[in-house]
Amino acid sequence: MTATIALGTLTERFWSKISECPRTGCWNWTAAHNSTGYGQWAVDGTSKSVHRLTYQALVGPIPAEFHVDHLCRNKSCCNPQHLEAVPQEVNAARAAAVITHCKQGHPLSGANLRRRGNKRGCRTCDRASAAAHRERTRKERALSDNPVRRYRKRAS
Incomplete structure (x- = not known):
């Protein structure tokens, strides 16, 4: 299992970078993104994926070898209701089915x-x-x- 991020670790500044879309319910990350479109946030000087941070803080730990899948297919979304920890094969199959x-x-x-x-x-x-x-x-x-x-x- 990966380390759990305490909810208190995510500061007010972190939460200010999220904009909720009333139509989709997505929590869109408005700050930095990596080259593939996923939101990024620095934790202890290391860049981390925002969707993984919010999942860990609001849902719980992500099992080892699991990926966090965006059920909404929106890479900027970090709404834990739109995220699910699944094996890589499941994540890849879901993404391929959309294309x-x-x-x-x-x-x-x-x-x-x-x-x-x-x-x-x-x-x-x-x-x-x-x-x-x-x-x-x-x-x-x-x-x-x-x-x-x-x-x-x-x-x-």
Whole structure:
């Protein structure tokens, strides 16, 4: 189990960084966020995830090897009613179920869905990327003084 954060540890300054959304009930963190969008707060000089801090302070300890899942899918939310401690596999499966299309808008289902381990991807985007790479390589070879030969010369 991880250490429990005492409710008194989270100061008035901490709570002033939260803005409640009346429509969703989310407690949105308005201060610093990390590069992936999760709220951050310094505790004893170390950056900690805000959703984990509020969960520990208001619900209790997070079991070892568990992640805190945002049931609302809002990374800025730190409302403990929107958070649940679950194994990593459950958290990943829930997040993947919400993502139905790639960044280019292609569906991530059926024949267009590519799986590598536990990662999902878009076959349409894979083909476009490969075609662009082949075209760049072809142009580079055409401009090169020493083009790469595709076949070896036969020995005489």
